Amino acid sequence: MEALGEKDYFYEKVCRSDLVLVDVVSSPKKQLLSAKVNKVYSTGFGVVPGMLGGEIEFMTSPGWGNPELNVGDRAIVFLRKHSGGFWQDNWLGHFLLEEIDGVCYGVFEVENLWLQENIPSEVRACTVQDPKRAWASAIRFDVLEEYLESLINERAVFSPLMKP
Secondary structure: OOOOOOOOOHHHOOOOOOOOEEEEEEEEEEOOEEEEEEEEEOEEOOOOOOOOEEEEEEOOHHHHHHOOOOOOOOOEEEEEOOOOEEEOOOOEEEEEEEEOOOOOEEOOOOOOOHHOOOOHHHHHHHHOOOOOOOOOOEEHHHHHHHHHHHHHHHHHHHHHOHHH
């Protein structure tokens, strides 16, 4: 991936949260989700590698600028441990994973993401308008995952205590 001049929004998220791929399995209480952890991308903010394959509970709220996640959804979620529990990062704290024309995409509720010049050209080239949401963009999952992992690795260089 090309180097970023001004850091983008995703880099800021990676620098203050851990990243996990989850399947939402239940909602025990309002704003509380339980999810199976399918992949741990990073640690340093409470997530540990041993959580892989297990379930994790975390607080979320559409009122914090997060689109709602529902039981059955698969998502890449930015999480941070606070006051003994996990919280989804506020303001667009996940990518909902959905198929578009048979290809997996990460939906991010920002329109025209492909026009933002601080996003690498490789990512912009694989970003489309979300067909279900006029206000959202969709990034092809393989490209999104590679990009987020590159940001996590960059974060680890500057903060050795935070692990990819």
